[in-house]
Amino acid sequence: NAGVTQTPKFRVLKTGQSMTLLCAQDMNHEYMYWYRQDPGMGLRLIHYSVGEGTTAKGEVPDGYNVSRLKKQNFLLGLESAAPSQTSVYFCASSYVGGSVLSYNEQFFGPGTRLTVL
Amino acid sequence: AQSVSQHNHHVILSEAASLELGCNYSYGGTVNLFWYVQYPGQHLQLLLKYFSGDPLVKGIKGFEAEFIKSKFSFNLRKPSVQWSDTAEYFCAVSKDSSYKLIFGSGTRLLVRP
Structure with missing residues (x-):
């Protein structure tokens, strides 16, 4: 099992550009989460999903969107990066x-x- | 709002020294408690977890943690650290039956050979 994989590993954007981060898991888990980690702040929950087709806001959702079209994938989008x-x-x-x-x-x-x- | 506090942001120890990292949480109900470790350049891995029963929990790599309900604490301990324990350690809490974790800000541990 690969577990949880993420692509890409690194990315540099200019302000205003958009991008999508892909998360995939092969453990048949129902719940998936996106966090951001910043120095001195630990991990903060951005969005999460409790099942295919469902998403919900976490602690710091502004500026991000997510989609869970397939159970194994959870996408995080930045529409206009800052x-x-x-x-x-x-x-x-x-x-x-x-x-x-x-x-x-x-x-x-x-x-x-x-x-x- | 529920919060998780890790009081030590940076800890420097010599090999073979004993380690104790503090973790306090603010929620008064039923909690599940976790310690995760992040080695340099790697993702978070679970060290140990507490759900119920014996408040002294043993995890991987010789780590243990004690849940003291009256003190709202879940401190991580290791009797003798190794250079390979250099990492960042995160305490996390979920309350009641929630699947959401609330993380502390982390403690960076540097073990000098």
Whole structure:
């Protein structure tokens, strides 16, 4: 199993450009998440999805959109990039149900480092 | 709003020293608690987790954490650190049955050989 994969690994954008980050998981997880990681701030939840075709806002959703057209994929879009969106973006996925010991455990992808100039 | 506090932002230790990283949360209900580790250039990996039962939880690589409900704390410990433990450590909390995690700001650990 590849687990959670993210593409691309690095990207540099100019202010105003758009891009889409792709997250894929092969663990048949229902829930998927997008976080951003900034120095001294830990991980902050941008958007999440509790199933195919559903999305919801997290803690810092402004400037981002998401789509979950297939269960295994979760896309994060930036319509008009801003320097404040320079960050490392992590995707994660988790189970629903199953053993209580695995409940809420999130599995993370390797991250995408995005720089907006 | 629920918050997770990690008081030590940077910790520097020599090999074989003991480690304790603090984590406090502000929510008073039922919580699930996690410690994740991020090695340089890598993604987050789960170190250990607490759901219920024995408040002393053992994880991978010799790490353990103790849940003290009265203190709203879940501190991470390791009796003897190694250079390979150099990483950033994140405490995370989910409340009740929520699938959403709230992360602390992280602690960067540097272990000197």
